[in-house]
Amino acid sequence: MDLTAKIIKIVDFMGSTIFGTFHIRAKMFIYYSIAVLLVYMIIKRKFYLSKIKSIPCKKSLPLFGHTLILLAGPKSIGNLVKTFQQECKRICTVWFGPVPCIVVYNAEDMQTILRNSKEIPKGQSYNFLRPWLGESILISDGQKFRQNKKILVQTFHKTNLLDFLPIFNDNADNLIQNFAKHVGKGEFATDLYLATGAMFNLLGTTLGVHRDILTEEEAFNYSLSVEKMGEFVFTRNIKFWLRPDIFFYFSNLKKKQDDHLNILNNLTERVILSKKKEFDERKSSSITEFDENKKVLFLENFFSATKLNGEPFTLKEIKDEVMTMMFAGQDTTTVTLGFVLSLLGIHQDVQVSMHFIELLFNNKVYKELEEILGYSDRDINYEDTQKMVYLEQVIKETWRLYPPINSIMRVPIKDINLGQYVFPKGTTLLCSIFLLHRNEEYYHDSHRFNPERFNSDNDKNRPPYSFLPFSEGVRKCIGSKYAMLVVKVFLAKILSQYRVICNQKQRDFKLSLQLTVRRKEGFLISLEPRK
Numbered sequence: 001m002d003l004t005a006k007i008i009k010i011v012d013f014m015g016s017t018i019f020g021t022f023h024i025r026a027k028m029f030i031y032y033s034i035a036v037l038l039v040y041m042i043i044k045r046k047f048y049l050s051k052i053k054s055i056p057c058k059k060s061l062p063l064f065g066h067t068l069i070l071l072a073g074p075k076s077i078g079n080l081v082k083t084f085q086q087e088c089k090r091i092c093t094v095w096f097g098p099v100p101c102i103v104v105y106n107a108e109d110m111q112t113i114l115r116n117s118k119e120i121p122k123g124q125s126y127n128f129l130r131p132w133l134g135e136s137i138l139i140s141d142g143q144k145f146r147q148n149k150k151i152l153v154q155t156f157h158k159t160n161l162l163d164f165l166p167i168f169n170d171n172a173d174n175l176i177q178n179f180a181k182h183v184g185k186g187e188f189a190t191d192l193y194l195a196t197g198a199m200f201n202l203l204g205t206t207l208g209v210h211r212d213i214l215t216e217e218e219a220f221n222y223s224l225s226v227e228k229m230g231e232f233v234f235t236r237n238i239k240f241w242l243r244p245d246i247f248f249y250f251s252n253l254k255k256k257q258d259d260h261l262n263i264l265n266n267l268t269e270r271v272i273l274s275k276k277k278e279f280d281e282r283k284s285s286s287i288t289e290f291d292e293n294k295k296v297l298f299l300e301n302f303f304s305a306t307k308l309n310g311e312p313f314t315l316k317e318i319k320d321e322v323m324t325m326m327f328a329g330q331d332t333t334t335v336t337l338g339f340v341l342s343l344l345g346i347h348q349d350v351q352v353s354m355h356f357i358e359l360l361f362n363n364k365v366y367k368e369l370e371e372i373l374g375y376s377d378r379d380i381n382y383e384d385t386q387k388m389v390y391l392e393q394v395i396k397e398t399w400r401l402y403p404p405i406n407s408i409m410r411v412p413i414k415d416i417n418l419g420q421y422v423f424p425k426g427t428t429l430l431c432s433i434f435l436l437h438r439n440e441e442y443y444h445d446s447h448r449f450n451p452e453r454f455n456s457d458n459d460k461n462r463p464p465y466s467f468l469p470f471s472e473g474v475r476k477c478i479g480s481k482y483a484m485l486v487v488k489v490f491l492a493k494i495l496s497q498y499r500v501i502c503n504q505k506q507r508d509f510k511l512s513l514q515l516t517v518r519r520k521e522g523f524l525i526s527l528e529p530r531k
């Protein structure tokens with residue numbers, strides 16, 4: 001008997017075992033129930049669709065929605081922005097296959113959403129991050145979020161940030177040494193140097209370990225895996241058929257994800273276990289030797305803290321938080337540095353204060369650094385960073401054009417009525433920081449790099465919730481001050497040593513708008529010595 005005949009026989013047998021012994025009335029009952037369920041689902045769907053009807057939507061294909069367009073990617077980022085700005089001015093529905101998602105990019109709706117974290121929580125929107133970040137602060141809501149946030153915010157308090165400065169300076173010097181190999185030798189990709197620099201900062205400041213514990217290869221692999229994991233999560237969101245776990249588990253993407261997760265898990269566990277051993281030995285050796293003030297923030301806070309139920313945090317829970325810090329803090333600062341260097345490399349007028357330009361543009365970055373640091377390559381202290389006013393404008397303008405986290409997601413737990421439209425319960429709201437920052441309503445000539453937008457006068461005139469690189473409200477980034485400090489130290493060190501050149505035009509950047517915004521071609525720059 002061939003295989004097909006065998007299968008038919010098995011199906012026949014199963015059908016008669018399930019239904020054959022049933023009374024005819026029982027069979028009819030099952031058929032009617034299925035029909036009623038289908039009708040109920042169709043009505044429910046129609047009712048749901050009527051709620052989002054008033055939100056503008058670009059033409060889409062049945063079943064596939066906008067997925068094919070999203071997969072092909074915009075021909076240029078300018079096209080994408082134009083489409084949103086001209087066809088759907090403030091808000092629009094995008095279909096990921098049969099699943100709608102409301103994209104928001106106006107300040108008023110952003111405010112409504114981000115201020116109402118009780119009725120519009122993160123919910124299930126970050127589910128695909130769970131295999132990587134577990135139930136960490138970035139993903140959880142409610143009590144678990146509040147419990148973990150209490151411990152984490154201590155780490156990022158201003159008084160602690162000052163203690164991090166020697167670590168930032170040391171790692172910036174290490175980066176300069178790596179850059180030195182490329183000085184005067186043309187264009188090179190800075191991505192992995194910047195990523196490992198950002199990673200070493202986090203290792204030092206949150207875990208209390210020096211970069212020496214890793215080989216160069218381990219550091220590169222870890223940084224690459226963080227980037228890849230972001231890519232996989234994004235792909236799973238767009239390719240709607242990979243959303244259900246059952247399909248994802250048998251996909252090639254899952255295999256690749258597991259490989260990168262292994263790299264991240266192994267290294268993180270290794271560091272946590274060695275620090276835990278050190279912590280326990282120090283604590284038990286002698287009470288007097290255990291200096292509370294010297295404890296390593298973040299990690300040791302988790303070792304000594306207890307949860308709301310009085311139990312200590314498990315290794316898995318601590319690992320989830322560490323992985324979250326390494327993701328939230330590494331990729332974001334890496335791309336910030338990459339974009340600032342690229343933009344300054346293009347806009348030489350902003351970077352260098354040549355004599356005649358100085359008359360037109362005072363306060364340019366290099367002039368400012370020269371005034372603060374003289375010609376010395378000494379370490380940067382906190383007071384120095386406070387004087388870097390123009391550099392701060394440049395960083396903020398870079399965050400406006402290329403917000404590292406380009407969008408965040410929320411899911412309302414009840415219908416949110418906004419007058420002209422409704423955010424229905426259970427629908428993903430995608431708050432696009434990228435599109436908000438290019439909204440002509442708030443930023444005239446929005447594609448142009450112009451740090452003057454952030455001078456003290458212009459800063460006051462911007463409507464609330466129109467500049468959100470770190471989001472806002474209860475779920476605002478906890479690392480915003482840390483990020484500004486580390487970026488200033490790194491840029492001050494790089495720019496006072498080297499003149500940065502970037503040969504691409506800004507409009508030729510090939511952007512990938514995944515979890516973080518990046519240049520697909522890499523952050524390509526060349527360096528010339530300053531002195």
Ligand code: HEM
Nearest residue numbers: 137138328329332404405408469470471475477478479483
């Ligand atoms: C340029 C640098 C950074 C940018 C642009 C940035 C941006 C953001 C944004 C937009 C969010 C909100 C995410 C959401 O609501 O879904 C966020 C959350 C978060 N960020 Fe950052 N971040 C940066 C650096 C950092 C650093 C350095 C750390 C820590 C080392 C950090 C830790 C976190 C954490 C833990 C959250 C979750 C907060 C919560 O859910 O309540 N970030 N960040």
